[in-house]
Amino acid sequence: xxxxxxxxxxxxxxxxxxxxxxxxxxxxxxxxxxxxxxxxxxxxxxxxxxxxxxxxxxxxxxxxxxxxxxxxxx
Amino acid sequence: xxxxxxxxxxxxxxxxxxxxxxxxxxxxxxxxxxxxxxxxxxxxxxxxxxxxxxxxxxxxxxxxxxxxxxxxxx
Amino acid sequence: xxxxxxxxxxxxxxxxxxxxxxxxxxxxxxxxxxxxxxxxxxxxxxxxxxxxxxxxxxxxxxxxxxxxxxxxxx
Amino acid sequence: xxxxxxxxxxxxxxxxxxxxxxxxxxxxxxxxxxxxxxxxxxxxxxxxxxxxxxxxxxxxxxxxxxxxxxxxxx
Amino acid sequence: xxxxxxxxxxxxxxxxxxxxxxxxxxxxxxxxxxxxxxxxxxxxxxxxxxxxxxxxxxxxxxxxxxxxxxxxxx
Amino acid sequence: xxxxxxxxxxxxxxxxxxxxxxxxxxxxxxxxxxxxxxxxxxxxxxxxxxxxxxxxxxxxxxxxxxxxxxxxxx
Amino acid sequence: xxxxxxxxxxxxxxxxxxxxxxxxxxxxxxxxxxxxxxxxxxxxxxxxxxxxxxxxxxxxxxxxxxxxxxxxxx
Numbered sequence: 001x002x003x004x005x006x007x008x009x010x011x012x013x014x015x016x017x018x019x020x021x022x023x024x025x026x027x028x029x030x031x032x033x034x035x036x037x038x039x040x041x042x043x044x045x046x047x048x049x050x051x052x053x054x055x056x057x058x059x060x061x062x063x064x065x066x067x068x069x070x071x072x073x074x
Numbered sequence: 075x076x077x078x079x080x081x082x083x084x085x086x087x088x089x090x091x092x093x094x095x096x097x098x099x100x101x102x103x104x105x106x107x108x109x110x111x112x113x114x115x116x117x118x119x120x121x122x123x124x125x126x127x128x129x130x131x132x133x134x135x136x137x138x139x140x141x142x143x144x145x146x147x148x
Numbered sequence: 149x150x151x152x153x154x155x156x157x158x159x160x161x162x163x164x165x166x167x168x169x170x171x172x173x174x175x176x177x178x179x180x181x182x183x184x185x186x187x188x189x190x191x192x193x194x195x196x197x198x199x200x201x202x203x204x205x206x207x208x209x210x211x212x213x214x215x216x217x218x219x220x221x222x
Numbered sequence: 223x224x225x226x227x228x229x230x231x232x233x234x235x236x237x238x239x240x241x242x243x244x245x246x247x248x249x250x251x252x253x254x255x256x257x258x259x260x261x262x263x264x265x266x267x268x269x270x271x272x273x274x275x276x277x278x279x280x281x282x283x284x285x286x287x288x289x290x291x292x293x294x295x296x
Numbered sequence: 297x298x299x300x301x302x303x304x305x306x307x308x309x310x311x312x313x314x315x316x317x318x319x320x321x322x323x324x325x326x327x328x329x330x331x332x333x334x335x336x337x338x339x340x341x342x343x344x345x346x347x348x349x350x351x352x353x354x355x356x357x358x359x360x361x362x363x364x365x366x367x368x369x370x
Numbered sequence: 371x372x373x374x375x376x377x378x379x380x381x382x383x384x385x386x387x388x389x390x391x392x393x394x395x396x397x398x399x400x401x402x403x404x405x406x407x408x409x410x411x412x413x414x415x416x417x418x419x420x421x422x423x424x425x426x427x428x429x430x431x432x433x434x435x436x437x438x439x440x441x442x443x444x
Numbered sequence: 445x446x447x448x449x450x451x452x453x454x455x456x457x458x459x460x461x462x463x464x465x466x467x468x469x470x471x472x473x474x475x476x477x478x479x480x481x482x483x484x485x486x487x488x489x490x491x492x493x494x495x496x497x498x499x500x501x502x503x504x505x506x507x508x509x510x511x512x513x514x515x516x517x518x
Contacts, residue, residue, distance in 0.1 A: 004477055006484035009506040019502075022143060023511070024099065025468065033078055039508060040080035046146075052500075056126075058093075058146045062083040064113060067097070067143040069466060069511040072490075072502045096217060098173065107152055114154035120220075130200075132167075132220045136157040138187060141171070141217040170291060172247065181226055188228035194294075204274075206241075206294045210231040212261060215245070215291040244365060246321065255300055262302035268368075278348075280315075280368045284305040286335060289319070289365040318439060320395065329374055336376035342442075352422075354389075357442040358379040360409060360435075363393070392513060394469065403448055410450035416516075426496075428463075428516045432453040434483060437467070437513040 009071065010035050017074040018043070023067045026050060029074060030061065039065030083145065084109050091148040092117070097141045100124060103148060104135065113139030157219065158183050165222040166191070171215045174198060177222060178209065187213030231293065232257050239296040240265070245289045248272060251296060252283065261287030305367065306331045313370040314339070319363045322346060325370060326357065335361030379441065380405050387444040388413070393437045396420060399444060400431065409435030453515065454479050461518040462487070467511045470494060473518060474505065483509030 013032050020028045020041060030046030041063045048055045087106050094102045094115060104120030115137045122129045161180050168176045168189060178194030189211045196203045235254050242250045242263060252268030263285045270277045309328050316324045316337060326342030337359045344351045383402050390398045390411060400416030411433045418425045457476050464472045464485060474490030485507045492499045 004486070006478050006480050006486050006506050008478065009486050009504060023467070024097070024143075028144075034080050034082065036080050042078070042080050042083050060083060061144050061146040062080050063144050064139075064142055065508075066140075066510075068508055069468075070472075070505050070507050072505040098171070098217075102218075108154050108156065110154050116152070116154050116157050134157060135218050135220040136154050137218050138213075138216055140214075172245070172291075176292075182228050182230065184228050190226070190228050190231050208231060209292050209294040210228050211292050212287075212290050214288075246319070246365075250366075256302050256304065258302050264300065264302050264305050282305060283366050283368040284302050285366050286361075286364055288362075320393070320439075324440075330376050330378065332376050338374070338376050338379050354442045356379060357440050358376050359440050360438055362436075363439040394467070394513075398514075404450050404452065406450050412448070412450050412453050430453060431514050431516040432450050433514050434509075434512055436510075 007037075009073070010039075010041075013071070013073050019049075019072045019074050020063055020068055021070040021072075022063065023069055027052075028058070028061060028063060030058075032071075036065075039068050039071075041065070041068065041071070081111075083147070084113075084115075087145070087147050093123075093146045093148050094137055094142055095144040095146075096137065097143055101126075102132070102135060102137060104132075106145075110139075113142050113145075115139070115142065115145070155185075157221070158187075158189075161219070161221050167197075167220045167222050168211055168216055169218040169220075170211070171217055175200075176206070176209060176211060178206075180219075184213075187216050187219075189213070189216065189219070229259075231295070232261075232263075235293070235295050241271075241294045241296050242285055242290055243292040243294075244285065245291055249274075250280070250283060250285060252280075258287075261290050261293075263287070263290065263293070305369070306335075306337075309367070309369050315345075315368045315370050316359055316364055317366040317368075318359065319365055323348075324354070324357060324359060326354075328367075332361075335364050335367075337361070337364065337367070379443070380409075380411075383441070383443050389419075389442045389444050390433055390438055391440040391442075392433065393439055397422075398428070398431060398433060400428075402441075406435075409438050409441075411435070411438065411441070451481075453517070454483075454485075457515070457517050463493075463516045463518050464507055464512055465514040465516075466507065467513055471496075472502070472505060472507060474502075476515075480509075483512050483515075485509070485512065485515070 027049040030043030034042035101123040104117030108116040120135045175197040178191030182190040249271040252265030256264040268283045323345040326339030330338040397419040400413030404412040471493040474487030478486040490505045
């Protein structure tokens with residue numbers, strides 16, 4: 001196992017803007033304020049994106065880890 | 075792990091209006107009156123939305139956590 | 149955790165008419181006479197609905213919890 | 223929990239004709255001669271249905287519980 | 297529980313020709329020479345079928361139980 | 371349980387060319403040099419196939435067992 | 445079990461460029477800097493590919509193992 005672990009990305013992204021990919025292709029962009037071991041994630045000031053375009057603002061949103069495909073610091 | 079946890083969003087949303095995203099793309103909007111660790115959720119005064127439009131009122135509805143993708147305070 | 153629990157909806161709906169949403173979009177409407185912790189559900193006098201229209205009567209039907217997405221008292 | 227349990231439907235349907243719904247929409251109709259706790263089911267004199275029409279006879283068939291969505295006495 | 301069990305079909309089909317349905321709709325036909333509790337199955341002299349037509353011969357093939365939907369003696 | 375076991379196919383295919391079917395329909399062909407109990411598989415000199423046509427060479431590839439549907443010695 | 449194990453590919457690819465296939469067909473290419481037993485993977489200098497074409501640069505990205513289908517050293 002490598003010394004760096006995947007969850008380090010989550011920890012270092014706390015309070016920063018991230019893009020979250022979801023199963024089915026939708027994406028959310030917002031400030032990550034909480035996560036847990038299941039990759040359940042809370043974003044604030046969040047927007048839902050479809051094909052890279054902002055579809056709507058959603059404010060605070062809890063994303064269920066089971067539906068998350070990727071997490072990328074913006 | 076951060077001090078704020080994803081389930082805090084659920085707890086703080088009790089008795090408030092939320093929007094729930096479901097696998098397949100449907101959404102429900104209503105007052106969240108119950109949830110559990112599986113993210114099974116009960117809404118009252120709920121409406122089912124398709125493409126952001128109200129499809130129908132459903133009154134009380136129990137959403138199975140396995141099908142939930144996101145939860146957002148309205 | 150809130151005092152009201154999601155399964156309360158199931159218990160209070162026993163012997164009443166409910167609408168059950170299934171993965172893939174089909175729905176069943178009938179009198180709920182049994183359920184278990186997996187959300188396996190038995191309806192009697194049941195009808196299968198497609199796009200809100202009655203497709204056919206199915207009498208008694210056991211719905212596998214894994215395929216259930218929502219349960220709503222009718 | 224209610225006194226009647228979902229698996230009662232399976233037990234009372236033994237040696238009777240049932241219709242089984244499968245993920246993806248296919249259905250099988252036949253005489254149920256065996257089942258287990260995973261809802262693996264064996265039908266005899268079975269037919270595969272597509273859109274309610276008989277597609278072909280399949281004789282004996284073991285249906286994997288993971289793919290079963292509903293079971294209804296015919 | 298009934299006296300006959302679903303896995304009896306597997307055992308009695310050993311060294312006989314079976315048709316296996318897979319998630320997504322493909323099918324394989326061949327002589328079943330091995331299986332396990334996960335319904336992983338090995339066929340010999342196997343053919344892959346699409347819409348009931350032979351698509352190609354595949355000789356020996358190990359089918360992963362997770363993708364199997366039904367098993368029927370041919 | 372039969373004396374022959376599904377994993378025998380994996381073991382006897384080590385260092386031989388196999389075709390691997392993946393969920394969604396893609397296939398890989400290459401020399402199998404490693405596998406584990408989850409059916410995670412490593413191919414070398416591998417090619418990705420779409421509709422039976424070589425789409426591209428991929429050299430070494432680790433296939434995640436969860437996405438594997440079948441394994442066939444070429 | 446063979447002496448070579450699938451995770452050897454991950455370990456030997458650390459700090460090298462890899463292509464990751466995802467459920468649904470998207471791919472990511474980048475330098476793998478971390479992974480864990482769930483095949484959660486972190487890429488740096490990553491690009492998202494669609495049909496083999498670079499769709500966009502994503503910098504650092506954490507890919508959830510559950511959505512990974514294959515990993516190939518580039």
